[in-house]
Amino acid sequence: MAERSEITSVAELTELVGPVMERAAHKVRPVLDPIDMMWISRSPFLLMATSDAEGNCDVSPKGDPPGFVQVLDERTIAMPERPGNRRVDGYHNIMANPHVGLIFLVPGRNDTLRVNGRARLVRDAPYFDDMVVKGHRPVLAMEVDVEEAFYHCAKAFLRSSLWKPEEWPADDLPSRARISKALEAKGESLEALEAYYGPDYVQRLYRA
Numbered sequence: 001m002a003e004r005s006e007i008t009s010v011a012e013l014t015e016l017v018g019p020v021m022e023r024a025a026h027k028v029r030p031v032l033d034p035i036d037m038m039w040i041s042r043s044p045f046l047l048m049a050t051s052d053a054e055g056n057c058d059v060s061p062k063g064d065p066p067g068f069v070q071v072l073d074e075r076t077i078a079m080p081e082r083p084g085n086r087r088v089d090g091y092h093n094i095m096a097n098p099h100v101g102l103i104f105l106v107p108g109r110n111d112t113l114r115v116n117g118r119a120r121l122v123r124d125a126p127y128f129d130d131m132v133v134k135g136h137r138p139v140l141a142m143e144v145d146v147e148e149a150f151y152h153c154a155k156a157f158l159r160s161s162l163w164k165p166e167e168w169p170a171d172d173l174p175s176r177a178r179i180s181k182a183l184e185a186k187g188e189s190l191e192a193l194e195a196y197y198g199p200d201y202v203q204r205l206y207r208a
Contacts, residue, residue: 027150031074041067049101050093058089080131080138110154117144136206
């Protein structure tokens with residue numbers, strides 16, 4: 001650590017990494033293109049980045065059947081909230097700072113769609129009926145007014161071999177139940193946690 005050389009200015013950063021590529025400099029769009037709408041309709045998973053008023057950040061995974069994020073128009077999308085642990089960290093952040101960044105993934109694709117905008121929470125809207133999954137109607141949704149949309153290139157996925165099972169590392173990490181026992185629920189038995197995260201866990205995905 002004593003020998004590190006910290007970058008302390010934008011000029012220094014630019015000198016080190018070089019100027020932005022011309023194609024990348026002009027790829028940001030203020031509204032959704034029909035291609036973006038198609039991509040969102042095929043995406044079953046996204047990452048939602050938020051921060052509070054002090055700049056403390058959070059990134060939350062969100063997933064549901066493909067098309068779970070509704071495109072209301074070229075400037076507006078809506079995402080349902082499903083049952084979870086009720087921390088809703090990202091939603092707390094939105095109440096203080098509405099700026100949000102979303103990255104939409106499509107399985108097997110190495111590129112991703114980024115959507116940045118301003119979010120709000122709604123308790124009901126006509127489109128909620130179209131968000132019912134396995135009988136569960138969302139109790140709230142997050143609407144996002146789109147400000148920027150653009151695609152990330154494939155380099156991160158290619159470097160990580162994310163979609164190549166033959167190159168995945170050995171699965172020697174502790175189970176979710178063991179992680180919970182070690183870090184979150186030390187007072188509960190491992191047997192109870194293994195039962196909680198067992199086969200019935202899938203059956204509870206849409207239960208409040």
